[in-house]
Amino acid sequence: MKTPTQVNEIAIVLPAYNEEKDLPTLLENIRTTVGAMPFKYTVVVVDDGSKDRTAEIAREYAKTMPLKLVQHEVNKGLGEGIQTGLREGWLIGDAVIVMDADNTHNPKYILDMVKVIEAGDADVVIASRFQATSVVQGVPFFRQVLSWGCFAMMKTLLPYRNVRDYSTGFRAYRSLTLGRLIKTSGPKFIEESSFACMLELLLSLRWVGARAVEIPYTLRYDLKVGVSKMRIMRTIRRYFNVIGKYWAKDVLPAAEEPSLHELRTQVRSRA
Ligand SMILES: Nc1nc2c(ncn2[C@@H]2O[C@H](COP(=O)(O)OP(=O)(O)O)[C@@H](O)[C@H]2O)c(=O)[nH]1
Numbered sequence: 001m002k003t004p005t006q007v008n009e010i011a012i013v014l015p016a017y018n019e020e021k022d023l024p025t026l027l028e029n030i031r032t033t034v035g036a037m038p039f040k041y042t043v044v045v046v047d048d049g050s051k052d053r054t055a056e057i058a059r060e061y062a063k064t065m066p067l068k069l070v071q072h073e074v075n076k077g078l079g080e081g082i083q084t085g086l087r088e089g090w091l092i093g094d095a096v097i098v099m100d101a102d103n104t105h106n107p108k109y110i111l112d113m114v115k116v117i118e119a120g121d122a123d124v125v126i127a128s129r130f131q132a133t134s135v136v137q138g139v140p141f142f143r144q145v146l147s148w149g150c151f152a153m154m155k156t157l158l159p160y161r162n163v164r165d166y167s168t169g170f171r172a173y174r175s176l177t178l179g180r181l182i183k184t185s186g187p188k189f190i191e192e193s194s195f196a197c198m199l200e201l202l203l204s205l206r207w208v209g210a211r212a213v214e215i216p217y218t219l220r221y222d223l224k225v226g227v228s229k230m231r232i233m234r235t236i237r238r239y240f241n242v243i244g245k246y247w248a249k250d251v252l253p254a255a256e257e258p259s260l261h262e263l264r265t266q267v268r269s270r271a
């Protein structure tokens, strides 16, 4: 079933922890690239207790571009960061894009992602490393093995139609679908604090019946100046936890969709 969605405005959520080296380049890029796209945008920077100039940089850019800074006083982990960003983002945009703040995800792909949502073909659009024309530059071998391993494991244990890249952070979500997830699960809709939160979020969307589509893109890991924050062994361990959580859960039956405005009112009145 198609669910065409008019996208007049998007929120771009950037979970950021100590990203002073890469954030300015990304924000400049967003301003020129997304600024030229046919919809309004607001960047939501979630500074998760960074010890460097991440928050200062965001404050500086907020003077010259649509940018909202949300801060956690102490570092709470990527899961909490994504959750804070999505909670803000779905109230702002008709679609929410989440991408890494380390300048490895090019904002030019946002247009392709939004087009899929507008056409009504998907509720979540994944910029995938595993499409035929996708290119991955500069990712360490072991990290590639990890994402392939995640793909193979998920296809065997909990396959999601059309999905190959289960663990990437670069995705677009239809706000109505995020609203449905938040309404169903409550305000703490992500429990994982580790990088396994990306898998958890995807499986929770599968659970609420979200349809996924992937688009090809080029991951420029070689452009990253700062260090990776992923703790690999911890993430692998947590993947199993997430799979266990969703293993026996049946996909929820389709429900009639309220308008985005109605859904926002319903969720706000509960909070
Ligand atoms: N909110 C929050 N974001 C984080 C944390 N750790 C990493 N991130 C962000 O999550 C994204 C992915 O991290 P990154 O180091 O790029 O991982 P990699 O690309 O997988 O090597 C980046 O935007 C980071 O700033 C954290 O503890 N809290």
Ligand SMILES: [Mg+2]
Binding pocket: 100, 101, 102, 104
């Ligand atoms: Mg990254």
